[in-house]
Amino acid sequence: MADNSATRPAPGKLVLSLRGISKNFGAVSALTDIELDVHAGEVVALVGDNGAGKSTLVKVLAGVHQPSAGTIHFDGKPVTLPDPGAALDLGIATVFQDLALCENLDVVANIYLGRELNPLRLDEVAMEVRAWTLLNELSARIPSVRDVVASLSGGQRQTVAIARSLLLDPKLIMLDEPTAALGVAQTAEVLNLIERVRDRGHAVIMISHNMEDVRAVADRIVVLRLGRNNGVFYPDSSNEQLVAAITGATENAVSRRAGRRQAEPQT
C-alpha cells in the first residue's frame, strides 16, 4: 500500500525508529518486518483488525516482549528493551489495554509504583499531592486516592493508568485503547490530553478501534494487517481507504454493510 502523503509540515526530531521488527510466538509470527517512525510532537495512530499485532508491537516497545529480529532506535541511539524498567528509564511510558494496575493497592501507590519518592521513608504527602494534580489535569472523577483500585470503575481505572504514564514526563507515550472504557467527557479529556502531550513536544502512539477518535487527534495513521505494515494514512484519507487497508480488501464486510445501508432507503 502506498504512502499517500500530501504536503505535510516538517515533523520534529525523530524519536523512535523501528526497522524490520519481527516477533514470533512459536510457529505464529505476530509481527513481521515492521517499520515505524515516530517524531517528537506527533501523534501516530496504530490501527488494524483484531490480531493485527498492534498490542504486540506496543508490548515490544514497552519491554514486555523481546523482538525476535529487528532494531529499535530511540533518540537516535540503538537500544534494547530487555525489561519494562529499561523502557521506563528511557522515557517510554505505556498505558496497557489491561491497564496493569495492582487492585490491592490504593491509587497513589499505583501511580507511583516502582517510582516511589524517598524509598526508605515514603513521602506519602508529596505523592498524594502529585497524584491529585495529575488526576485533576485529566479531569478525573476519583472519589479518593486512598481507596484501593479494586473499588474503582473501569473508566476510573483507565484514568489512573493514564495518570501513571504521565508521572515521569516521558518522551514517548503509548496508549493501547485509551478511550475504550471511558464516558463521553472523559474521552474528550483524554483526546485533549493527547494533544497537550503532543504540543509539549512528546511523541504519542495511540491504538484505537474508534476511527472518529483516530481522525480527531492523529497526525499519521499507520495500518497493520496480519502483523505487517499495510500503509500509512493521514486524517484526511477517506474512510473507505482506511477500512480497505485494515481489512485488506476494497470488498469487505464494512463496505458491503455500507452499500446495503445506502440501498435500503431507495427500495
Next chain:
Amino acid sequence: MSEGMNEGAAMSQDMQGSRAPAASAASLLDRSDVRVKHATGIGGSVSAFVDRVRSGDLGSLPVLVGLVIIWTVFTSLNPVFLSADNLVNLLFDCSTVGVISLGIVCVLMVGQIDLSVGSMSGFASAMVGMLWVNQEWPLLAAITIAVGVGALIGALYALLLNRLGMPSFVATLSGLLAILGLQLYVLGTSGSINLPYGSPMVNFGQMMVIPAGASYLLALVPGAVMLAIGLHTRSRRMAARLSAATVGGLVTRCVVVTLLFEVIVAYLNRGRGVPLMFGVFLALAVAMDYALTRTRWGRSMNAVGGNREAARRAGINVNRVYTSAFVLCASLAALGGVLSAARLASASQQAGTGDVNLNAIAAAVIGGTSLFGGRGSAYSAVLGVIVIQSIASGLTLLNLSSSLRFMITGAVLAIAVIVDSLARQSRVTHGRA
C-alpha cells in the same frame, strides 16, 4: 523536590487554616468530590469503622474477637490461665514461633509459601548447638552462621523459583525433608546437644525480663511515636491542602494506646515481667511493619503479591522481590530456631518438627495475612501466634492431651480462613476488593 518551598507555603496556609477551618474544608485537594462521605469527629470515625467492617474490611477485628473468646473460655475453666505468671510464660513461648511467623508473612505477602521453616529452625538450633557447645565457637559467631545458612537456603528457593520456575510449594517441601536430614546429620548419633544452663543464651530464652522501670518507659514509646508522627503528618498534609486528622483525635488515640500498653505492662510486672525475648520479637515486628508499609521495598512486595505482571510492567524487578522474601523468611526461621533452642536449653532431633511449621503458617493466616498474596501485616504474626499459644497454654493447664490441642488449633485455623473468605466476598460485593 521543592521541599523548602512546600514547607514555606505550608506555614502560611497552616495559619489561614487555623483561622478559618470551616471555610477551608471545601477547597481541600482531596475533598472536592461531593459524592464521598467523610467522617468527622469521634462519632463519624465510629460509624466509618462500622461501615468498613460491614463491607468486609475486617482488619484485625476477627482475631481480637477470637482472642477474647478463647481467653474467656480458658479463664472460666481455670482461673490460673489469666494469671500474670502464666501470661509471661505465654509470651516467652510466643516469641520463638512468632519470629518464624514473621518470615511466613513475608512469603505469603508475595503469594508464595515456605513449608520448610520448621526444619530450618531445627537445623539452625542444631548448628548453634554443634558450633557453640561442641566446637566452642563464640556464641555470636555460631548464631550468625546459623542465620546466614538460613539466608542461603532462602536464596536457593528463590533461585529455583526464578530460574527454573519450580513452585515454592514443591521446592520448600523438598527443602523440609532435606533440611531435616541435615539437622539429624549435624546432631549425629547422640541426637541432642544440651545448652549450658546459666549461659547468657539460655538465660535470655528462659529468664530475662525487661526491668520494670524500663518496661514502663518503653510502654510510653508507641503512643508518643504515634502522636509525633501524627502531628508531623498533619502539619504536612495541611500545608499541602489535604485533609488531615484533628489534634484531638490524635491525642485521644495516643492516650488510649499508652494506657493500654501501660496496663498490660503493669499486669505483667505483677508476675516476672515482660520477657526480653518478647520485646525483641515485638521490635522485629515493628521493623517489619515499617518495611512493609513505609518503604519502596514493602510497596513492591504488596504489588508483586497483588498483581505480579502489573508489578513487572511498572519496572519492578519481580525476581529480586521474591529473593528478598525467601531470604528473609528462611533467615527469620533460623533466628526463631536459635530462640527456641535458648527457650528449651537444648538442640535436639525433635526441635522444629511436629507442629512448629504449621503453627508458624497458621499464626500468620489466623492473624489475617492472606494465603493468596497482597494482603497482610507484620502484626498478624503477633496476634496469630498469641492465639495459637493461648490455645496450647490453656489446654496444658487443663491437663488435656495434645490430641485435643491439634484439633482445636485446626478448627481455629479453619474458622480464621472461613472468616477471611467470607470477608473477601463481602469486600467484592461492596467494591473493596
